[in-house]
Amino acid sequence: MYGEVEGTGFEIYEPEFGDCLIGHARVERLWTGARWSEGPAWFAAGKYLIWSDIPNNRMMRFDDTDGSVSVFRAPSNHSNGNTVDRKGRLVTCEHQSRRVTRTEHDGSITVIADNYLGKRLNSPNDVVVKSDGSVWFTDPTYGILTNYEGNKADSELDDRCHVFRVDPDGEISIVAEDYVKPNGLAFSPDESVLYIADTGASHDPDGPRHIRRHIVNADNSIAGGEVFATCTCGVFDGFRVDEAGRLWSSATDGVHCFNTRGDLIGKILIPETVANLCFGGPKLNRLFICGTTSLYSAYLGISGLSPTRPV
Ligand code: MG
Secondary structure (H helix, E strand, C coil), X not given: CCCCCCCCEEEECCHHHHCCECCCCCCEEEEECCCCEEEXXXXXXXXXXXXXXXXXXXXXXXXXXXXXXXXXXXXXXCEEEEEECCCCCEEEEECCCCEEEEECCCCCEEEXXXXXXXXXXXXXXXXXXXXXXXXXXXCCCHHHHCCCCCCCCCCCCCCCCCEEEECCCCCEEEEECCCCCEEEEEECCCCCEEEEEECHHHCCCCCCCEEEEEEECXXXXXXXXXXXXXXXXCCCCCEEEECCCCEEEEECCEEEEECCCCCEEEEEECCCCEEEEEEECCCCCEEEEEECCEEEEEEECCCECXXXXXX
C-alpha cells in the first residue's frame, strides 16, 4: 500500500533530521501477515530483502523487482536477526537451534557458533559482521523463555546473557558480560565504536531500556560502555547506522533517529511496534522497517552503510 498509511508520519526535532527526509516521500506498507517481524537484511545482488517472522517459524523475502513477498525458508528454526557478511552471504541468528549460521552461496548452512565452552548458547538474537570477518552477536534468553519464539528450555549459561565475537578462525569470545538482555548491535562507519542495545526492561520495568556506546580496541576487545541513548517509548531492539554515523533504532512508536552525540533528532511514526530495520535498495537510501505484522519502507535523503564497504 503506497500513499498515506494511517498512523505513519515524520516528527522533526532537529533540522538535521529534516535534511534526512525527502519532502514528498511517505511511509509505505509493503506487506502484512506476519506475527512478529524481525531481522531484515538487504541483498544487493538479488535486489531482495530477507526478514524473520519469528513465531511463524519462517523467513520471508520481499522482491524489489516486482514487489512480491514469498516464504524464503520454513521452518527457519525460529530465526531472529539477520545480516549480510563481507562476501554477501546471509548470516542468521536462530532461536530454536540456539545457534548462528551462515548460508553459503550454494545454499548449504554452516554453523558459526552454537556453544560457549561446551554449553549451549541461550538464543542468539542479533548479529553484525565486522570488516575483518569477525561475527559479533547478542545472546539474550528470549528464545528459550517460552515455546512461542523457540523451544522453552533452561539456560546453560547460568541465565547470563552475553555479547559474543567469533573470529574468522572459529574461536568464540565474550565481548561484554554486563548486559541484562543484549539485543541489537551495530558499528560506527569506521568501526571505532560499537553500539549495543539492552532490552532488560522487557521483563523488568526497572531494567535497562537503552543503547550503550563502546570503543573498539585494536585487539577487538571493547572499552567504555556509557549510555548513549535511553528509549522514551518501549525499548530499543534492532538498529542500524547510516553513512554519517547517525543511529536509526526501532522503538514501540516507530523509528527513533539519533545524531552521533546521542540526541534524538527525529522519529518515523509507525502504527505497530517496530523490532528492527535496515537500509536497502540499490542506493541504500530506503529504510525497511519490521513492524510486528507488517513490512514498511520509506525513501530517505541519506543512505545507510553497505555491509561490504571498505573500512
Ligand atoms: Mg532483536
